[in-house]
Amino acid sequence: MLRPTTLSTCSPESEQGRHVFEITGYSKHKGMGHGPGSFIRSATFPVGGHSWSIRYYPDGYARANTSEDDYISVYLELMSIGSSVRASCDLRLVDQTTGLSSTVHKTELRMFNPSDSSKFAPKANKLFKKRSELEASAYLGDDRLTIECVVTVMKKPKVLESKPRPKIQVPPSDITQHLGNLLEQGERADVTFSVGEHSFAAHRIVLAARSPVFEAELHGPMREAGTQTVTVQGIQPAVFKALLHFIYTDSLPAMDGLEGDDRVEMIRNLLVAADRYGVGRLKIVCQSILCEDLDARNVATTLALADLHHCEMLKDACFEFIFSSRMDDVVHQRNPFVNMIQYFKRVLGASGAAA
Template sequence: MGACRTASTCSPDEAQGMHVFHILGYSKHRGMGKDPDSFIRSRIFTVGGIAYPDYISVYLELMSNNTKVRASCDLRLVDQFTGLSYSAQKTGPRIFNFDDSTGFAPEFCEFKRRSHIEGSAYLRDDHLTIECIITVIKKPHVADTKPFPKIDMPPSDMTAHVGRLLEEKEGFDVSFIVGEETIEAHRFVLAMRSPVLKAELYGLMREARPGQSITIKDMQPAVFKALLHFIYTDSLPGDMDLQGGKDTDMVRLLLVAADRYAMERLKLVCQSILCEDLNAVTVATTLALADQHNCHKLKDACLEFMEMSDDMDAVVATQGFKDVKASCPSLIVDALEKRRKFRKA
């Protein structure tokens, strides 16, 4: 299952406005800036609830008392012939504070040289137009967290469809004689799941041509049917106890079949069930089976069980232990040696 994904959005909350200041009779106002008490002030205008006027030479001033605001400004000159405006000076974004010098912008008084204005398209009929575009940046707005769009992944139903091929008994193209029974199946399904069956059905070791049956020796029909059920469905038949304990003999036989047909997943499933069923009665027999069919994890589990067993006498008294001792005494030696080391530790 993938990690839960959510999303939220942070977007700036801005208020923007433009104030256009027309200076008529420009030539009559020249030189006023030399007198600190003489200047032309625009009417107060408001952007986002904050008031500003424009100064000629040229300044922007925050006029709202006891206020701090983050803003930017763009002072522009208007071409009197085309009506288009061009940026002459930009400030910010930065903090404007009414209580100190930061309430003014820009920091320097040089707005535009007179020589650049007089005789230019910005001045026509003694008329100069300045645009001041103010952007007040308020606190960012963060949207509520929302779950990321998700479409649930449907569970796999492939095994259900393949398993239906076995249930509906249609399209069979190979048959097996197991004991006294004839059992049919699909070649391509068997070859897909078992490399041994693939070699027998399609490879150089092919035993059967179309119309011929393959004889399976040394296997009970019930075991072969359970094997086919796993091949088609990737699970054990419903009447087998997956927790171990009720059908241990059947699981052992199925493990032998899994080893015979190189079906490693089925082999591990059987080992897991037999491991859960380990007790004083079953451990020796399971140890011998694990050793015979190269089930290393199950073998280690059996030896570990013997190491930790508090009732070794009960294990030794079982027929399984006696059979292992007679057929493969080295296994018993290994088990007892590990138990001795465990006890010393």
């Protein structure tokens, strides 16, 4: 049985923070006396174990006499020193009438390094908002400008060990055991077979389900006549008992005390019975056993049996054995079927010469 498989799951861990930086007296901050490049810094705020702030440039980041003179600039700045941070930010302006914010610049997930310019987002000289458009919009109200910044910091991935799903062990099928007990105990049997001096109680419905011959016999004229006892001729009691055992359990019974030729003879008789009653799987099982037990003494008899009962696989196995290096051993056996072997040898030899 396989041991339960262990499982672990890696999930991204992040922390998000939102900071609002409100600029009151917007018009009074213009031309702070220092011109472009001068900034106002928000209060420091924590997100993901790091400190951040917003830089607001009322006269733009760039120096004077450039095409950027008409822009305001806004940046997120990593204030913590030490290790780099993997994060993203969304810089927005808030509509003073509706209170809703709109994204002006979004920085996708990237590394913020506190020791160089990558600690800012967006990059230096990135245009933020044209002043003339801003002052004509609803982002300004009562001379107030509200900047909103959403920072998402990626933290160390979280690895969780998950317990395997509980399993309920299903026991092996025991239907054949119950059916075997049904046959052995004879409970509710509705037909009896008389075989020689022995009687065997059985169940019509089981036999009919497993054998087309039994189905025809037990659910045809015999059922209409109400016959309860069926006399079976031409089969030894031990063989018929083994046939019933296979029909109920789909397996051969233990053959204690049968060794060598006696066991082979029992399997041959079972093959004949399986052919007689149309129990196809039993017929193949018997062929398989006889194939494994082939030797120079019994191959001729087995071939004759296979030919008589249309066992093509067993016939092929016999021929393969016969026309192997042991051919001479087979011919020297005193067996009434050796003449048939010699006949096949002559026919096949003539076919080879003609070719």
